[in-house]
Amino acid sequence: MSAIPRSALILGLAGLIPFVWGALTVMAPALAEWTVRSIGPRFAGPYVMLFYGAIILSFMSGVLWGFATKLEGAQATTGYGLSVIPALWAFFTTGGGPSSAGISLIAGFLGLLALDWLFWRYGVAPPWWMHLRVLLTVIVVACLAIGVFA
Numbered sequence: 001m002s003a004i005p006r007s008a009l010i011l012g013l014a015g016l017i018p019f020v021w022g023a024l025t026v027m028a029p030a031l032a033e034w035t036v037r038s039i040g041p042r043f044a045g046p047y048v049m050l051f052y053g054a055i056i057l058s059f060m061s062g063v064l065w066g067f068a069t070k071l072e073g074a075q076a077t078t079g080y081g082l083s084v085i086p087a088l089w090a091f092f093t094t095g096g097g098p099s100s101a102g103i104s105l106i107a108g109f110l111g112l113l114a115l116d117w118l119f120w121r122y123g124v125a126p127p128w129w130m131h132l133r134v135l136l137t138v139i140v141v142a143c144l145a146i147g148v149f150a
Contacts (some may be wrong), residue, residue: 002127012136015056019143022049026150046098046147053105053144054090060112061087070124079119086112102148106141113137 004012025032025044035044042048061083068079086108093104116133119125 004128004132008128008132012132016136016139016143018048018052019140022046022052023143023146026146046102046144049144049147050094050098050101050105053109053140054094056140057086057090057105057108057112061085064115064119067119067122067124071122075122079122079124082115082118085115099148102144106144106148109137109140109144 021035021043022045025035025048026046032044035041042051064083064086065080068076068083071079089108089111090105093108094101096104113133116125117130120129
């Protein structure tokens with residue numbers, strides 16, 4: 001596997017900010033209170049992670065769709081079908097309250113990692129893809145777990 005390109009790593013890590021911020025506001029009530037007063041309740045606690053997590057699963061569906069365009073025949077059909085699962089998962093499973101939505105997003109991101117691996121195995125994701133995706137997924141799942149279980 002190749003090294004992760006610097007720009008992809010920086011942008012990937014920057015994309016973690018809402019997850020990390022949400023986890024920090026769960027662990028630090030004073031920070032949560034400041035956030036609610038300063039920017040609004042949607043940006044504190046599990047809510048920022050849940051909203052953003054659903055957006056990211058949808059975004060990743062688009063990334064997988066892009067990978068599927070590099071496939072042919074039955075493999076392409078399978079790739080297109082699999083690529084829509086993260087967005088549909090987020091849409092259908094995140095409405096039952098913060099704990100169940102957080103657990104659903106954890107499952108969604110772990111499932112996404114499996115799909116990332118599949119597209120990487122098909123040879124349509126970059127060679128460094130899994131290094132990046134494992135790193136980002138571990139952090140996202142840890143942050144969501146703080147939101148659910150703390």
